Amino acid sequence: MDRRQVLKSLSAMTVLGMTPEANLLAKSLSNTTKYSDLTQVQQNFASALANEPALLGFTDVKSDFKPQELTIEGRWPKELTGAFYRNGPAKHERGGQRYKHLFEGDGMLQEFTMADGKVRHRGRFIQTPKFTQEHQAGKFLYSGPDSRLENSLGVASPNDINVANTNIIPVSEKLWALWEAGSPALVNKKSLDFEGYEVIGGTQSYGQSLKGVPFSAHPKIEANGDIWNFGLNPTGHIVLYHLGANGKVKKVKVIATQYQGAMLHDFLITDKNLLIILPSIKSKRSHKNDGFFSSIEFSKQLPMQVLLINKEDFSITKQYELPAGFAFHYGNAWEDKDGTVHFDASLYPDLSVLTALSDVMQGHDLQGATDAQNVLVTLHKNGSHSMLNTMVNSEFPRVFSQVTGLKNQTLFHVSNETGKMWSDRVSRFDLSSQSYQHYHFGDEYLVEEHIPIKGTGKQNYLLGTALNVPTKRTCLNVFNADALTDGPMARAWLPYHIPLGFHGNFVKG
Amino acid sequence: MKKRTFNLVALAMVMGNLHSFASEAKDIEFQIQGINSNKGKLYVQLFKGQEGYKNGQAVNASIVNAQKGEAKIMFSVIEAGEYAIRFFHDENDNGKLETNMFGMPTEGYGYSNSAKPNFGPATYQQIKFNVPTGAQKVVNKTQVIY
Ligand SMILES: [Fe+2]
Numbered sequence: 095m096d097r098r099q100v101l102k103s104l105s106a107m108t109v110l111g112m113t114p115e116a117n118l119l120a121k122s123l124s125n126t127t128k129y130s131d132l133t134q135v136q137q138n139f140a141s142a143l144a145n146e147p148a149l150l151g152f153t154d155v156k157s158d159f160k161p162q163e164l165t166i167e168g169r170w171p172k173e174l175t176g177a178f179y180r181n182g183p184a185k186h187e188r189g190g191q192r193y194k195h196l197f198e199g200d201g202m203l204q205e206f207t208m209a210d211g212k213v214r215h216r217g218r219f220i221q222t223p224k225f226t227q228e229h230q231a232g233k234f235l236y237s238g239p240d241s242r243l244e245n246s247l248g249v250a251s252p253n254d255i256n257v258a259n260t261n262i263i264p265v266s267e268k269l270w271a272l273w274e275a276g277s278p279a280l281v282n283k284k285s286l287d288f289e290g291y292e293v294i295g296g297t298q299s300y301g302q303s304l305k306g307v308p309f310s311a312h313p314k315i316e317a318n319g320d321i322w323n324f325g326l327n328p329t330g331h332i333v334l335y336h337l338g339a340n341g342k343v344k345k346v347k348v349i350a351t352q353y354q355g356a357m358l359h360d361f362l363i364t365d366k367n368l369l370i371i372l373p374s375i376k377s378k379r380s381h382k383n384d385g386f387f388s389s390i391e392f393s394k395q396l397p398m399q400v401l402l403i404n405k406e407d408f409s410i411t412k413q414y415e416l417p418a419g420f421a422f423h424y425g426n427a428w429e430d431k432d433g434t435v436h437f438d439a440s441l442y443p444d445l446s447v448l449t450a451l452s453d454v455m456q457g458h459d460l461q462g463a464t465d466a467q468n469v470l471v472t473l474h475k476n477g478s479h480s481m482l483n484t485m486v487n488s489e490f491p492r493v494f495s496q497v498t499g500l501k502n503q504t505l506f507h508v509s510n511e512t513g514k515m516w517s518d519r520v521s522r523f524d525l526s527s528q529s530y531q532h533y534h535f536g537d538e539y540l541v542e543e544h545i546p547i548k549g550t551g552k553q554n555y556l557l558g559t560a561l562n563v564p565t566k567r568t569c570l571n572v573f574n575a576d577a578l579t580d581g582p583m584a585r586a587w588l589p590y591h592i593p594l595g596f597h598g599n600f601v602k603g
Numbered sequence: 604m605k606k607r608t609f610n611l612v613a614l615a616m617v618m619g620n621l622h623s624f625a626s627e628a629k630d631i632e633f634q635i636q637g638i639n640s641n642k643g644k645l646y647v648q649l650f651k652g653q654e655g656y657k658n659g660q661a662v663n664a665s666i667v668n669a670q671k672g673e674a675k676i677m678f679s680v681i682e683a684g685e686y687a688i689r690f691f692h693d694e695n696d697n698g699k700l701e702t703n704m705f706g707m708p709t710e711g712y713g714y715s716n717s718a719k720p721n722f723g724p725a726t727y728q729q730i731k732f733n734v735p736t737g738a739q740k741v742v743n744k745t746q747v748i749y
Binding site for chain 1: 701703704705707709710718719720721722725748
C-alpha cells in the first residue's frame with residue numbers, strides 16, 4: 095500500500111481540519127481534572143507510606159542506578175546470556191508535588207545483563223526533552239494526562255509529554271521505549287542515552303505522515319521478526335502498523351471505529367489476522383478540566399468488541415461481541431485451519447483497577463479493586479463465541495516469544511493470591527491439560543511481570559523481578575519454567591529496591 | 604480596505620502603504636524566533652478581532668522566504684484595536700501546512716504572543732494583542748512550534 099492510498103483512507107479525517115486550530119490533539123489530550131493539589135497528593139502518600147511499607151514500590155526515584163554486579167543466591171544458569179530490559183514509571187514526584195496516576199511518571203529503564211552465571215544491573219531515566227527540562231527546573235513543567243498544573247508549559251502534541259514508561263523492545267541497533275499515546279523513544283543500547291523519537295516511515299515514502307502518530311506499547315513481534323502494532327486516536331480512528339524487523343514500514347492503514355474508550359492498551363495477532371479488542375469503556379470527558387484517565391468509565395451495556403483484521407490488507411473481516419469486560423493485557427492468540435480463533439485475556443469485570451492505580455498514588459492499597467482473571471476465549475466461524483474462566487487471578491500474561499500468533503502450550507502470568515498491593519505469585523497454565531502450577535513468593539514480595547525464555551535443549555526459563563518489602567531490595571528471579579513449584583533456581587539481589595514497573599523483554603546475547 | 608488575499612501582491616501593497624500613510628498607519632512588527640532552517644517559506648496571517656479570527660478572514664497576509672533563526676514581519680494597519688496572528692513554516696514549499704495521519708501539524712507553526720496549544724488549540728484569548736490608538740509601532744514576539 096503506498097502512502098497515497100493510506101491518505102485516501104483518511105478522507106473522513108481530513109474534513110475534521112488540518113490546521114493547528116482544528117488539530118485532533120484537541121480531542122486526544124484535551125480536558126483536565128480540576129487543578130488539583132499535587133502537593134496534597136504528595137503529602138497523602140508520604141504519610142500513608144509511614145504506615146504501609148508495601149507502598150515502597152510506588153515511591154519516587156531520585157536518580158539513576160549505577161552499574162553494579164548483583165549478589166547471586168543459588169546458581170544462575172550459565173547458558174542464560176543476554177540482557178533483560180524492563181521499563182516503568184519512576185519519576186513520580188518533583189518539587190514536593192506528586193502525580194495523581196501511576197501511568198504518569200517518567201520512564202526508567204532497568205537493564206540486567208547476564209553472562210557466565212553473573213548478573214549486572216543499571217537503571218537510567220529515559221532522558222526525554224520533558225524529563226531533562228523538568229530535571230533542570232527541579233519541578234514539573236508540563237501537565238500530565240490526569241495531573242494538571244496551573245501554569246503548565248503548552249502541550250501541543252503528545253510527544254511533548256511522552257514519558258516512554260511502559261515497554262521496551264529491541265529494534266535494529268536501538269531500543270524503543272514505548273508509551274501508548276506517542277512515538278517510540280529511541281535509546282542507545284550502550285549508553286542508554288535518549289536519541290530522539292522515531293519517525294516511523296520517515297526515511298521512506300511516508301515522509302512525516304506518521305510523525306507523532308501513537309505507536310502502542312504492546313507491539314507483537316512474530317518469529318520472523320516482523321513487528322505489528324496499532325495506535326489509537328481518541329476519535330476512534332486506529333492506525334495499524336506492519337513493520338519489518340528493522341523498523342521500516344511494510345504497510346500502514348487507518349481504520350475508523352466507533353470506539354469511545356480513549357484508551358486502548360494491547361492487541362493480538364494470529365498467523366492470519368490482527369485482533370483489535372475494544373473493551374466496554376467510554377470516556378465521559380466533557381470539560382477541559384476533566385482528567386484523561388479519571389474520565390473513563392465502565393459501561394455494562396457495551397459489549398466487548400473483537401475486530402478480526404486481515405494481516406494482508408488490514409481489512410476488517412469479522413466482528414464479534416463478547417460480554418461487557420475490560421482488559422489491559424492479552425497473552426496470545428492463534429487460529430485453527432478452519433478459522434476458529436483462540437485467545438486468552440486477563441479480564442476484569444469492571445474498571446475499578448484504573449481508579450485504584452490512581453488511589454495508590456495517594457497511598458491507598460489496591461484491595462478495593464477487582465482482580466483480573468485468566469479467561470480463555472474461542473471465536474467460532476459462525477460468529478458465536480465461548481469463554482472459559484479459569485477463575486485464577488491474572489495479570490501480565492506472557493508466552494514464549496517464538497509462539498507469538500501461533501498455538502501456545504503454556505501461558506505464564508503473575509497472580510494475586512493474598513497480596514493487597516501488587517501480585518504475589520507466578521503462574522504457569524498448561525492449555526492442553528488446563529492445569530496450573532503456581533509459585534507463591536510470600537506476602538512480603540511484590541511480584542512483577544515474568545517472561546518465559548527458551549533455553550537450549552528442553553530447558554526453559556521464567557525470568558522476572560520482585561520487590562522484597564521488609565529488606566527493601568529487589569531481586570531478579572530465574573525459574574525452571576516447567577517446574578515453578580520448585581521455586582526460583584536462582585535470585586540476583588540488588589542492594590536496594592527499584593520501582594514497580596510494567597513490561598520487559600529479554601535480548602539473547 | 605480589507606485584503607483577504609494571501610499573496611505577495613498584498614504584501615507589496617502593504618509596503619507601499621507604509622510610505623504613503625506613514626503618519627496615520629500603525630506598524631505591527633511580528634518577530635518570529637526559532638526558525639529551524641532556510642527551507643521553504645513562512646506564511647503569516649493577520650486577523651482583526653475575534654470574529655475575523657473565528658471566520659479565518661485575514662485582513663493581511665505575508666509570505667517570506669524562511670531564514671534559519673529569526674524573521675521580522677511588518678504589517679501596517681490603520682485601525683486601532685485587537686489583532687491576532689497565526690503562521691506556519693512551509694518547510695517543503697508546497698503551499699500548505701503538512702499534517703500527520705491523525706491531523707496533527709508536522710511542519711512548524713505558531714501564534715502571536717508566543718501562544719502554544721495546551722491539550723487543545725490555542726484560543727483567541729491567548730493570541731490576541733492590542734494596537735492602541737495613537738501607537739505608531741507594536742512589537743509582538745513568538746517562537747515556532749515544531
Ligand atoms: Fe501493558
